[in-house]
Amino acid sequence: MSVVPMERLFDGADWNFGTLQRIHDACEHIALNELGLDVYPNQIEVITAEQMLDAYSSTGMPLFYKHWSFGKHFAHHEAFYRKGLKDLAYEIVINSSPCVSYLMEENTATMQTLVIAHAAFGHNHFFKNNYLFKTWTDAEGILDYLDFAKGYIARCEERYGQIAVERTLDAAHALMSHGVDHHPGKSKLDLREEERRERDRRTHEEQTFNDLWRTVPTGPGKSASDLGVERRRTALGLPQDNLLYFLEKSAPRLHPWQREILRIARHIAQYFHPQRQTKVMNEGTATYVHYRIMTRLHGMGAISDGNFMEFLRSHSNVVFQPTYDDPRFPGFNPYALGFAMMQDIERIVTAPEAEDREWFPDIAGKVDAKGDAMPVLRDIWANYRDESFISQFLSPRLMRQMRMFHLCDDPAQTEGVVISAIHDERGYRRIRRQLAREYDISWTDPNIEVVDVDLAGDRRLLLRHSIVNGCLLEEKTAAQVLQHVADLWSYDVRLQEVDAAGAVLKEHTASPRKMNRAA
Amino acid sequence: MNIVDRRLNPRGKALENRQRFLRRAKNVVQQAVKQSLQSRNIRDVMDGGEVSIPLDGMEExxxxxxxxxxxxxxxxxxxxxxxxxxxxxxRSGAGGRPEKAGEGDGEDAFRFVLTREEFLNVFLDDLELPDLAKRRLAETEHENPTRAGYSVSGSPANIAINRTTRLALMRRMALRRPNPETIASLEAEIADCNDDALRLALEAKAKALAARVKRIPYIDPVDVRYRRFENEPKPVAQAVMFCLMDVSGSMSEHMKDLAKRFYMLLYIFLSQRYKHVELVFIRHTDRAEEVDEDTFFHSPATGGTLVSSALEAMKTIVAKRYRPEDWNIYAAQASDGDNSYSDEAATARLLTESILPVSQYFAYLEVGDADREFSSRSALWRLYERLRSDGAPLQIRKVGHRSEIFPVFRELFQRRQGRERVAT
Structure with missing residues (x-):
C-alpha cells in the first residue's frame, strides 16, 4: 500500500480532548476506508480508577440495579487494586448504540490510541456485525432497559422491602447461567417494548382494580389429574432448559413483581450470552484491528518510533501465552489465541502454502483487489462463534506453532493421564475438535432441564442433569442453587443426575424455606 | 463521535451496593472488627483497616x-x-493434572478494606451505643464557616450589595459617567434655549452624554463582590488522657478487654473534641509505673494492690508534664475493685485533694466477669461511692459485659449537648 504521510498525532505521553478527537478521527479513517469496518457511532468516556472499579463490579455496565454482590465485588477488586496486586483494564466497551468505550484517565496517549483502535473500532465492529449479537442483543435498547430495570427494582424495594427483593435477586442470579434461550424465537428481543409492556400492564391493573373481586367465592378448581402426563408436559412446555423462563411463567406462588425480576435477570443473562460464546473471536478481532491500525498509523508517521515501541510492548504483553508448565499458565489466553488465529487466517489468504490449500480450499488465496485479507476476515467475524470458528479455522501450522497437545484424564485409566493427541498429522483434527468443544458453552455448561411437575400430587418439581463424561455437579453449590429454585417454586424440588444410559447417579432435593412461603 | 468526561461525576456510585454488602455481612464483619481490635492500639481505633471475613452466606x-x-x-x-x-x-487426588489455577477451589476467605467511618460504626454498634451518641462520635470534625472578606466569584445568595454598589459608584465616578442630574439640567437648558446654534450644540452634547451613559453601565460584572466564607476549624485544644489500671493477678483477660474498650471509647470521644490528645498509661500493683500501651495491656505483673500508688504517679506526671492550665485532663481508672484496707485513707485524700481538682473528668470502671453477678461491693467501690455522696465529681460504674460500658460516659455526652445548646 502506498504510504501517505500524516501529521504526528501527539508527542510524548500527554493527551487532551483535542488529542483524543484527532486520534479517533485517524483511527476511524483507517478502520472505515482501509479495513472496511462497519461500526456503531462511538462515544468515548474518560473515567477514573474508582469509576473503573465501579464498572468492574457491575458487569461493566454504566448503570445497574443495586445488589449486595456488586458491593462485594467492588470491595474485592478494590482491596486487590490498593495492594497493587492487580492492574485495572485499560478500557471497557459496551455493546450498545452508540457504542460506549470507557478510557482510563491515566493511560498515556499511546495507550489511548491503542484502546480507541481496540475497543471503539475492533469490538464495536464485532458487536455490530456478528450474527450472535445481531440475533440476541438489542444494542439500541440495552441502556434504556437497564435504566428501567434499575428503577423497577428500586420501586420494588420501596414497596416490598429490600430483604424480599434481595432474596428474589439472589435466586435469579444463581440461575442466570441457566436462564438463556438457545434457539431464536419468533420475534427479535425488543427491550424498549419490554419496558412499555410492563408499564401498560400496571396501568391496566390499576384501572381495572375492583376490590369486590376479592370477595367473590371461587368454585372448586378444575382437577388436573385427568390430564395425561404427555399433555401436561406439553402444556407446561416441558422439557425446558431455560430454568428462569420456566419459573417466571409457571411457578405457582410468585408475585407478579417477582416474575418481572426473574424476567429482568433473564434478559440480562441473554444479553451477555453472546459475549460468553465469542471471547476468543471478540478479543481476536479487536486485537487484530488495533494491531493493523497502530501499524498503519506508525507507517504513516502519525505515531513516533518511541510511542510505537511503547505500543508493541503492551501489545506483546496482551498476547502473551504462557505454556502449560508455566506457573502463570491460566489456560488459553483469548487475546493470544484469537490474535494468532486472525493473523494465521490473514497468512492463509494472502500467502497460502500447499498445506493451507488442502485444509482451507475456500479461503486460501482469496485476496481482494488490494491484496488484502479483510473481506474474508470480515465474513468470518460476522458468521462464526468461538466453537465453530476454531473447528473451522484452526490451522495445522498454528497448532504446531503453539505446540498444542490433547490430554485425556480418565479415572478408569489408573496408570495416569494419557496424551491422546499431539500436533502431528494424526492429531490435528482431534486437537481441533477438542479445543473447539472447550469453547462450546452447551458442552461446558451442565445441561439441566425441567422435566416434570407433579401437579396432581405434591407439586414437586423435577429437574434433570444429563451427565456428560461422568462429571457430576459440584455438590455444595448445586445444593445452594437448588435451594433458591425451591424458594421460587415454593414446593419441593428434586434434581436427578442421569447419565447417558438413563441411570440416576445422584439425587439432590430441596424444600422451600419458611419466609418465602408466606405469600 | 462524542467524548464525555465522566471524571467529574459524583463519586461513591458503589456506596449503596457496599452498604448492602456490609449489612449482609454484618455478623462476620463485627467478628472481624472485634478480632482486629485486640491487636490494635487505642490510638488506632479511629483508623479504618483491612479485615478478613469468611464467605459464609456471601457465596454466589x-x-x-x-x-x-x-x-x-x-x-x-x-x-x-x-x-x-x-x-x-x-498424588494429591483424582483431579486433572494441569489444575487450572484460580478456578474452582476459589476464595473461602475474603479480605477487604473498611473505611474509618465504617470501622468506627461497627465498633460503636458493638458497644450498643444509643444512636444519638453514635452520631456524635462518628461525625467528622466540625468546621464553622466564618466571614473572610470578599471575593469576585460566589453564589448569588452571597452577593454583597453594599460593597458591590460602592465599587460601582467608584467606577462610575472614575470613568465620569454623567449622572442623571447633569442630563436633566442639560435637557432643561435645551428646553429653555432659544438660540438655534446653541441648542444644536447643547443637543449634540446631550447626545454625547447619553451615549456615554450607555457605554458605561450602572453596574458592571467587575463591580460585583460576594461575601467570602472560610471554613475555620474549631479552636485547637489539647487533652491528656490517663489510663490507670490494676494489673494484679486477679484481673482476667476478659476484664482487660473490657477496660481496653472503655479506654478506646473515651479516646474517640476526646479526639472528637480536642485537636491533640495524649495518652498516659499507668499500671499498678502495689506500686505504680508509667508504661507503653503494649506493656500496659499485655505483660503480666504480680503483687498486691495499692490504688494510691497509681494516683500518686498520676499526680507527679501531671505536675511534671501537664500543667492543668494548658491541658484538659481526663482520667479513666479500671480495676476489679480490690484495694488494701490500709490504703483507703491515702486514696481518698489523693483523689479529693490533688486529682479531682485538676481533672475535667474522672471515671472509674469496675470490671467483672460476664456471668458473675456483682453481689458484694468491693472496697474501692464503697470508697468511691462515699466520696461521690460527699459531692466529688466521680463517675463510677460496674461492667460485666461490653454493652454496659457506654453509660459511664452518658454524663459526658449530656454535658456536651447542654453546652452546645447554649452555644447555638
Missing part, C-alpha cells in the same frame, strides 16, 4: 460441574510428549 452459587469424570484438555507448549504417553497423576 451457580450450577457448575464438579471435579471427577473424564476430562479433556488442550494445552499449549508441548515439549517432549508424543501421542500415547501416559503421565502419572500427582
Amino acid at each position: 452459587p451457580g450450577l457448575r460441574r464438579g471435579s471427577g469424570g473424564v476430562r479433556d484438555h488442550v494445552l499449549p507448549g508441548n515439549k517432549t510428549f508424543v501421542e500415547g504417553d501416559v503421565l502419572p497423576r500427582p
